[in-house]
Amino acid sequence: MKTDYEIALGEFVPAFRAKAAKLMISKYGISQQKAAEMLKVTQASVSKYVNDHYSKSVKGIETDISDSAADTFIKELISGKEKEAQRNVCKACQGHHKFDCIIMVK
Secondary structure, three states, rough: OOOOHHHHHHHHHHHHHHHHHHHHHHHHHHHHHHHHHHOOOHHHHHHHHHOOOOOOOHHHHHHHOHHOOOHHHHHHHHOOOOOHHHHHHHHHHHHHHHHOOOOOOO
16 A cells, blocks of 8 residues: 555656646646746656656546646746745645645645
């Protein structure tokens, strides 16, 4: 059985990044390279997210993440509010998994 930490980092965070990357590119016109820098991943990872080349478990979680949660996250990143953006991811993860997380950004 996976721990909460493994679920958050191995499944939810990549799913949230995938949702955010797609919105960054489609809604905000941000390049894959800039999106990668903002998400702190490689451009190749963003390409995989945009082209749906990632695991089934991540795809399933991504569909559950609201566009508004990802949109708020993106707006916070764009305005340089990285800590608030991280809190948004934690909030979305808590809402999705309903577990008591020890890594949540406070």
